Amino acid sequence: MKLPWPLYLAWKQLFPSQRKISFFSLLAIVGVALGVNVMIVVIAFMQGFQEKFKSDIIDAQGHARMIPVNPQGRSMDVLSSLGEKDEIIGISSYVQGQLLLQNRDYNSIPFAIGLEPDSCSEVLPLNEFLKQGHSVMDSHDAVDLTPSPTTDALEDEVVFISLEVANRLGVRPAAILQLLDENKTGLMDGEDGRIEVRRLDPFISSGEWILEILGSNRIMIREVISNFETVRKIRDGVIDLGYGNPVFEIKKGSKPFLPGMIFRYQCFRSSTIEVYSPSMIEKAKSDEMSPPYEVRVGGIIEVPWQGFHSEVVLGTARFMQVMKNQRDSADGYYLKFSDELARDEVKLASICKQLEGIWSDNWVVIPWFVENAWFFELLQFEEYLMILIMIPIGLVAAFAIAIALMTSVMRKIREIGLLVAMGAGQISVGFIFCLQGLIIGTLGAFLGCGLAIVFIHYRDQLMSFIVEQIAGEDGQVGVSQFYDFYSLKVNYPWESPASLINFLSFATFAIMVSTVAGLLPAWRAARLNPADALRSE
Amino acid sequence: MHYGVSESKESFVLLTEGLRKSFSFGNSKIEVLHSVDLTLKKSESLSIRGDSGCGKSTLLNLLARLELADSGSVYWEGKKLNASEKPSTHEISKRASFLGVIYQSYYLIPELTVLENVLLPNRFLDRVDSTQRQRAMDLLEKMGVLDKQNQIPGKLSGGERQRVAIARAMINYPEVILADEPTGNLDERTGGEVMDLLLQSCVEEETSLILVTHNPKFARATSRSSVLQDGTLNEV
Numbered sequence: 020m021k022l023p024w025p026l027y028l029a030w031k032q033l034f035p036s037q038r039k040i041s042f043f044s045l046l047a048i049v050g051v052a053l054g055v056n057v058m059i060v061v062i063a064f065m066q067g068f069q070e071k072f073k074s075d076i077i078d079a080q081g082h083a084r085m086i087p088v089n090p091q092g093r094s095m096d097v098l099s100s101l102g103e104k105d106e107i108i109g110i111s112s113y114v115q116g117q118l119l120l121q122n123r124d125y126n127s128i129p130f131a132i133g134l135e136p137d138s139c140s141e142v143l144p145l146n147e148f149l150k151q152g153h154s155v156m157d158s159h160d161a162v163d164l165t166p167s168p169t170t171d172a173l174e175d176e177v178v179f180i181s182l183e184v185a186n187r188l189g190v191r192p193a194a195i196l197q198l199l200d201e202n203k204t205g206l207m208d209g210e211d212g213r214i215e216v217r218r219l220d221p222f223i224s225s226g227e228w229i230l231e232i233l234g235s236n237r238i239m240i241r242e243v244i245s246n247f248e249t250v251r252k253i254r255d256g257v258i259d260l261g262y263g264n265p266v267f268e269i270k271k272g273s274k275p276f277l278p279g280m281i282f283r284y285q286c287f288r289s290s291t292i293e294v295y296s297p298s299m300i301e302k303a304k305s306d307e308m309s310p311p312y313e314v315r316v317g318g319i320i321e322v323p324w325q326g327f328h329s330e331v332v333l334g335t336a337r338f339m340q341v342m343k344n345q346r347d348s349a350d351g352y353y354l355k356f357s358d359e360l361a362r363d364e365v366k367l368a369s370i371c372k373q374l375e376g377i378w379s380d381n382w383v384v385i386p387w388f389v390e391n392a393w394f395f396e397l398l399q400f401e402e403y404l405m406i407l408i409m410i411p412i413g414l415v416a417a418f419a420i421a422i423a424l425m426t427s428v429m430r431k432i433r434e435i436g437l438l439v440a441m442g443a444g445q446i447s448v449g450f451i452f453c454l455q456g457l458i459i460g461t462l463g464a465f466l467g468c469g470l471a472i473v474f475i476h477y478r479d480q481l482m483s484f485i486v487e488q489i490a491g492e493d494g495q496v497g498v499s500q501f502y503d504f505y506s507l508k509v510n511y512p513w514e515s516p517a518s519l520i521n522f523l524s525f526a527t528f529a530i531m532v533s534t535v536a537g538l539l540p541a542w543r544a545a546r547l548n549p550a551d552a553l554r555s556e
Numbered sequence: 557m558h559y560g561v562s563e564s565k566e567s568f569v570l571l572t573e574g575l576r577k578s579f580s581f582g583n584s585k586i587e588v589l590h591s592v593d594l595t596l597k598k599s600e601s602l603s604i605r606g607d608s609g610c611g612k613s614t615l616l617n618l619l620a621r622l623e624l625a626d627s628g629s630v631y632w633e634g635k636k637l638n639a640s641e642k643p644s645t646h647e648i649s650k651r652a653s654f655l656g657v658i659y660q661s662y663y664l665i666p667e668l669t670v671l672e673n674v675l676l677p678n679r680f681l682d683r684v685d686s687t688q689r690q691r692a693m694d695l696l697e698k699m700g701v702l703d704k705q706n707q708i709p710g711k712l713s714g715g716e717r718q719r720v721a722i723a724r725a726m727i728n729y730p731e732v733i734l735a736d737e738p739t740g741n742l743d744e745r746t747g748g749e750v751m752d753l754l755l756q757s758c759v760e761e762e763t764s765l766i767l768v769t770h771n772p773k774f775a776r777a778t779s780r781s782s783v784l785q786d787g788t789l790n791e792v
Binding site for chain 2: 031439548
């Protein structure tokens with residue numbers, strides 16, 4: 020392929036024959052690449068954070084919330100109409116308010132939400148929040164085998180509370196520790212045959228459980244305090260002794276159970292909390308005293324969305340209706356739409372508007388992005404601010420390129436004169452330097468995009484390394500609590516249009532800035548008098 | 557150096573009429589060329605000698621239309637060019653095929669190999685093909701530096717560099733070669749070899765040559781000799 024001669028000379032000056040690359044080219048290209056890489060990675064991470072927040076928000080409150088315009092319109096009649104809508108794939112009513120919780124002398128007034136146990140999982144992945152909310156008990160030789168609670172444990176007398184509320188009240192859910200495991204070899208997990216705890220319901224009593232292997236297929240189970248004793252077959256796998264008792268699960272491993280082996284467990288009952296509601300205060304005013312409502316702590320709930328109430332208690336809708344003395348009504352509905360609809364914010368906003376019209380504007384349907392618009396505007400502002408801060412990085416690279424190319428013009432002044440003497444046009448000669456800027460920018464942009472992809476791919480390892488260097492190994496946990504880089508979904512350019520636009524924008528910016536940086540030296544070269552250039556020393 | 561009455565301007569490959577050039581230094585003005593008239597026929601070689609700073613290089617620049625004269629005309633193959641006006645696009649594009657230039661300091665492009673340097677003027681005419689490549693190799697062979705074709709200029713001696721510069725000047729079969737002290741940086745023996753090659757090549761290729769030199773021996777080797785003194789060119 021015949022290159023136009025200015026492009027040929029521009030390329031040769033950057034990549035001379037017999038040498039792979041000139042030192043100047045290497046520095047300039049790497050400089051542009053690093054700038055592009057930093058800009059892309061920062062914005063990609065910001066987009067990753069936005070995606071994560073979006074996902075966390077939807078998990079915490081569904082795609083939309085439906086709220087009555089006036090308190091009298093809280094009827095649950097709309098539920099059947101909502102269920103007929105094809106676009107809606109999940110509905111769960113909620114009742115919310117403020118409650119006073121008390122444990123001995125400790126009080127807390129968290130935000131309380133009552134959910135329908137049967138339908139809430141259609142809209143909110145509560146089990147995921149509960150899984151994270153398991154508070155591990157530390158002990159010297161004991162192993163905490165408390166299973167993660169699930170929404171199956173949600174009853175009218177059971178609540179899930181946030182860690183802040185649990186700490187404030189000094190309460191915890193039921194827990195079970197393994198004190199002795201005679202089949203333990205200390206080898207890797209899964210090697211030994213072991214006995215785990217599959218379920219621990221909130222109404223379990225405190226006690227000490229001893230499991231003894233009697234033979235190849237028999238195991239004796241005994242509770243020390245109540246003297247309860249039973250013998251079961253090992254091959255049953257799951258040993259369910261009924262409500263109020265732990266459910267054990269026997270897992271066979273490479274090291275078999277031998278007769279006489281003892282397994283000992285200490286079980287701790289869940290704390291009880293006294294609940295006072297505003298309706299009780301109303302009753303007290305009319306000299307009607309009602310006793311506090313007692314609930315058990317079923318588990319700790321941790322919602323990853325930071326905008327969610329940090330002090331929260333989660334119970335059944337019926338529990339909240341009783342507390343608020345508000346029978347057969349809901350304060351609103353969490354709605355979940357089909358994925359196709361949820362992906363398109365315009366469509367989602369439109370369907371929410373249509374739903375409002377059905378009930379003569381007695382209900383407002385607020386999509387997640389409208390309810391949290393303030394937060395996303397803040398993130399957007401932060402993103403723009405980052406871009407604004409990073410633009411000077413590009414400009415610094417441009418200045419560096421301009422200075423280097425200008426130096427090149429001065430150094431090659433007699434060559435420029437010679438080119439004109441040999442028949443080159445002066446504008447074409449100037450074009451050589453402009454093209455050098457373009458080549459540096461293009462190669463730098465490509466390399467920067469490549470580096471960004473590598474950085475995004477190895478982000479966990481890189482972040483771990485950086486955090487470890489700064490905060491040490493222990494600091495990893497602390498840092499990841501605030502900046503959850505490890506679970507961050509950062510898209511590659513082929514995975515999302517936003518990421519592709521991010522890559523293309525910064526690559527184009529780098530190419531433009533580098534080309535513009537070459538204009539001044541090009542103009543200088545084009546204006547040189549060839550005779551003066553040839554005479555210059 | 558006026559042309560005769562019987563000769564038309566078209567019969568000269570290069571011709572000047574009343575070329576004047578002065579340089580300003582502050583308030584003072586120094587006229588280095590007073591009405592220079594020069595003629596050069598096809599295949600002719602003309603040497604120009606003169607003291608340092610007498611205007612020899614300036615005259616070559618005016619002939620190549622790299623510099624503007626105060627007044628006068630330059631004729632390229634009989635076509636009149638106003639020497640005091642900026643060269644037209646046509647003149648610039650013609651320069652690559654009409655002129656070959658050789659300088660004392662070689663001015664090879666350091667990023668290109670020897671072969672690429674020789675082919676560079678072809679690129680200005682968009683004429684790089686196998687024929688031109690072969691022509692470049694033939695010229696390098698004639699200059700005795702074919703084995704250096706893939707080396708960069710930095711690895712060559714001064715004599716070798718100037719041989720490459722001669723090959724580069726001849727690549728486009730120019731009508732005229734302007735050589736500005738081509739042996740100025742070379743020792744006597746090497747300078748002699750280079751000069752022999754230049755003169756021999758010009759004869760073989762029927763290329764006209766204007767040679768600026770301080771060396772009387774080289775000046776005598778050209779078909780015509782002249783001296784630039786006090787701003788005028790006098791044939792000797």
